[in-house]
Structures are given as C-alpha cells and as structure tokens.
Amino acid sequence: MISLYRKLLYSIIVLLFVTSLSISLLMTFMHEKLLKTGYISSKAETSSVAGFKLTDKIELNKINKKYEESCGRFLKDIQILDSCPCLSNKLVGRRKALVVPRNWSDIEIAFKGTLQTNGEFRPHCNKWQTIAIIIPFMKREMHLRLFIDHIHPILQAQQIHYRIFVIEQNQPNIFNKGTLMNSGYLEAKKHFQFDCVIFHDVDMLSEDDRNIYNCIDSPRHIGSHVDIFQYRLFYDKLVGGALAFEIKEFENINGYSTKFFGWGGEDDDMYNRLFYKGLKITRYDEQFSKFRMIQHNRDAQNPNNIYKFNSFYPNPSHYNTDGLSSTYYKVVSVKEGPLFTSIKLNLEVAQNTEYTNEEFEISRKPIERNTSVENEEQCAVDCYRKPICYGYNFMGKKCYLWSNHILNSTKTQFKTLKRKIANEQLLLVDYQRFDGLCKGESSIYRQMSPTECSRTCKNDATCRLFSYNYNEDAVEPCLKIDNSNCSKSNLHKLDNIFTYFKKNLNKVRFNDVNFSIKNGDCFQEDIASIRDFPADECSVKCKETKECEGYVISYQSCYLKKKIRECVPKSSTFSYVMKNSTLEEIDMNKILSQGD
Secondary structure (H helix, E strand, O other), X not given: OHHHHHHHHHHHHHHHHHHHHHHHHHHHHHHHHHHHHOOOOOHHHHHHHOOOOHHHHHHHHHHHHHHHHHHHHHHHHHOOOOEOOOOOOOOOOEOOOOOOOOOHHHHHHHOOOOOOOOOOEOOOOEOOOEEEEEEEEOOOHHHHHHHHHHXXXXXXXXXXXXXXXXXXXXXXXXXXXXXXXXXHHHHHHHHOOOOEEEEEOOOEEEOEOOOOOOOOOOOEEOOOEEXXXXXXXXXXXXXXXXXXXXXXXXXXXXXXXXXXXXXXOHHHHHHHHHHHOOOOXXXXXXXXXXXXXXXXXXXXXXXXXOOHHHHOOOOHHXXXXXXXXXXXXXEEEEEEOOOOEEEEEEEOHHHHHXXXXXXXXXXXXXXXXXXXXXXXXXXXXXXXXXXXXXXXXXXXXXXXXXXXXXXXXXXXXXXEEEEEOOOHHHHHHOEEEEEOEEOOOEEEOOOOOHHHHHHHHHHOOOOOEEEEEOOOOOOOOEEEEOOOOOOHHHEEOOOOEEEEEEOOOOEEEEOOEEEEEEEOEOOOOEEEEEOOOXXXXXXXXXXXXXXXXXXXXXXXXXXXXXXXXXXXOOOOEEEEEEOOOOOOOOOHHHHHOOOO
C-alpha cells in the first residue's frame, strides 16, 4: 500500500515538473517571439528603463502628468465627447528597435485588418487630431522596411488617427530634403485632410511609445535624443530627425528652405525660421524621447553640402520667398498601398529659382560638358553646387557649365545662358577682387557659397577681407583673413582662389540704406532688442521701425536705437548710424596699393 502511494506521489511530482518545464519553455518562446517583432525590449533594456529608482519613477510620473495636463486643456478647448485618451492604456513604454528587416509581404500580413487600403489607421475612439507623417525618401528601401514595421505598432498603441506618406525623389540625383518635405506636405493635402504634420527621417526609430506623435505643444522636436549622441541633445538648435507642426505653424514659416542640395543645412535653417517667428520648440524628457538611428554610410545621392553653413545666420528677409513658395516639382506616380501612400516626384526647384536667362558670348570651352544628363534640373544642380560655375546651357541630354571668367572676352557666337542670380558680380559691389590668397594667417568661416561668405564678412565689422577657393576639391572654401598687413602685392597666386577686400571699412550699405559704422556702444533709448541677429537683418528691422535712427550689434545681438549719441568704446560692439554720419572714412585704395 505504501509502495502504491509512493508511486502515485512520484507520478504527481513528475507531472508537476513536466508542466512547469513546458510553461517555462512556452514563456521563453513567446518572449523571443515578442523580441523579434519588437513589441518588448530585452531584459537588460527593460531593467534599465522600467527598473527606475523610486525618484526616477516619481519624475517620470511628473512628466506624464505634465503632458496629460496639456492634453486635457487641449481637449477642453475643442470639446469632443468620448474622445481618445491622452495616454492610451495600450502603451507599453520602451520598445526594442528592429535590426533585421522583414520582407514587404510579411509586414503587410502582420498589419492586415488594422489599416485601411491606403495605409490609414483610425482608432476605435473619437479622434481629436488627424496626423500626416511625411517621410522624405531616396534609395533606402531596407531602412523603409525597418521604419514601417517599427512605427505602425507604436502609432496604433497611441490610438491616433494617422496616415504615412513616403515622398520619393526620382530626379535629380542629389537629394534635396527640404524641397522633398515641402512637396510632400503639398501633395499630402490633396489626398488626406489633416491638422498636424510630422516630418520624419526614415532612419530614426522611436524607442518609447510614450513619446506621443501629435501636435500638442507644437512645434515639437519629437526626435531629440538619439543613441549616436549618447541620448543627449547634440546642440540647442537641433530640430532634425522628427519634427511636428500644426498646419498654420508650418505655413506661417513658409516651410523648409529649398536651397540645400546634399546633406546638411535645412534643419538649422528651420530653427532660425522658428526663432524669427517667435515659435518656441518643445522637447519631451530624455526618458520618453529616445531614438535609435539606423547606422549607414553616406549615400552617393546625399553627399556633403559645401554650402550647408549658409543657414548659420538668420536670413528673415528671404523666408517669404524661399520655402513652400519656391517649391517646384512634378508628380511621377502616386500609389496607395496597404502600409503607406507612396508619391514619386521629379524636383524642378533649382532651374526655377536660382537662375535667370542671359545672352552671352562664348570665348573658350565650358568648364564642364556632360552629354548624358537626363533632365535640366540635374544640370542646374550641378552648376549650383560648383562655386566657379556662372551658368549653364541644357540642350537635349547635353549639359554645359560655364565660368564668368571665360565669357565675353572675344566675340565668337551668342547663346542663351541660365545665369546664376546669386553670382560673383554681387560681391564686387562691396569688394575689390584680386587673384590669389594672402600670405598670412586665416581662419575658416564656414562651408558657404561665395555670396553667403561675402555676406558673413560684410556683417562682421572686424572683417577687412576674405578669400574664396572656387576649386571643386575645396572642403572649406570660405576663409576670413586675419593678417592686417595683407595687400594685393603679397597675394600668393593660386588657381581659382581669389581675395576680396572691402571697399570701405567705415560705411556699409544694407537694403538700399547707408550706415556709418563706429566702434563702441550707444546707450541712449533702446526701441527693441533681438538676440542672435546679424547686422544686415537688423538694418531691415530699423528701416521698418518708426523713429529708428540706427542700431548696435553687440555679441551677435541687435539693439534698435531711437537716438545714437555719445558712443563709448566697447569690445565686440559696433554702432550703425543711419545716414548723415561725420565718421572718418578709411581710404581702401591707399591700403591696397601699399607695397606696390
């Protein structure tokens, strides 16, 4: 009898052991399955985020509460009954970013039944914002699969009404992200009625679904803390990666600049636009706003933009003409797919905004001739990106690039040229040009176009001259010369490198108004002040402001003055007096002739 009980007991123990082992194996299998699909983080990652200290949890709750309060005020204003929650109960927190992309058919199967035929998602509650997500795209198909597979579960868990638009650049072969985002916005409005737009890089994957994709507290920098920068804000003016706007905000700033071909510049220009319009950028706490950037090499179609620092100084007088209003393109195709809407475009912005027609005489061969260019925009972009190029001809598939140094010397034949609007002739209004580079110390200004390089020197009262390297291999073409003894007699002659001397150090002409410059500060009667504002744009404000007699630039800030009297010397400070100045002028011709 005892033996029978023992056998029964052993059987129960074995059964319990097998059951426990089966459950453990099943849990392990399910955990690995969820890891692969990206719905949960690994154990180490979960402990690093979910396993906060008590103080961290309290701080995180404060952040949640702060967002819910903002959202609550928003919902109270719009008064929608039974609206979707500010923070959905479907949120899980940290999410593991996918590493290996699935094929399109598997992704479509995974989201079948949750999305409409055009990739639109509608939550089962009363939506209070409709969101268009614009993805600028060019030849990154693997990144797109990772992004689409990763973003849909996050957005659906947030219970927001959204639709994704992938805006693909077909031509030219140099990426123009700003123009692509503008054109994507304009096209999305034709296919979807939305009140919030989010511009999102295809290589940015959100690591936390509590970073809500909406336009509460917009403009909001959603993609602010990225793994390649150790989850720190790389610099205060950073707004790239993922940026959200209400429609009225985006149209108020005239969208993105269309002048940046290749990598860099358009996001910094966007920050300046927001700052100028007084729109404060919101960022969520690092705990919520973490992103992983998919690692990749620099794309051939997205080379470094040697003019990317054209965005370094604000340029408000150009914002109304450079942006949505200068976005030219043609639609190649529109495809409404089960995961997103794909719109393919040919951009035509350079040929329509950067050139004007001009009759010219050919004297020598062009600086470049390409007989297999598919479209005029490519020819226009090639000229735009070469500082030495003055203009181009495009005939059939033949693209000819010309320098102004080889035109008009001997009359041979006439042709119609697309001439750069921003050409070297503009520099010669304020500068005298000489061949060569000064034999002295120089400091790099930035990667700028010739006209922006000259503008930077013109805005700098301490800048007497600058040099520009027009050669294609110039990495840093714009140089400020620090040698005060530099003259035309001690220039080192180099091919396609020129030095520009200011014609006058004590006077400057901004926007058809003459100003005299004096070293020092004037303390009388400030009208207004604007920080981080260059001298030429400050002159525009002064011209527009009643009773403004001049202004002071001190440590890159602008102070408009009702009166300018009794100025006193002060470091890094200069006074600009409108007209009727008795300041002594310096004879630049005498300086330039020294040593002859």
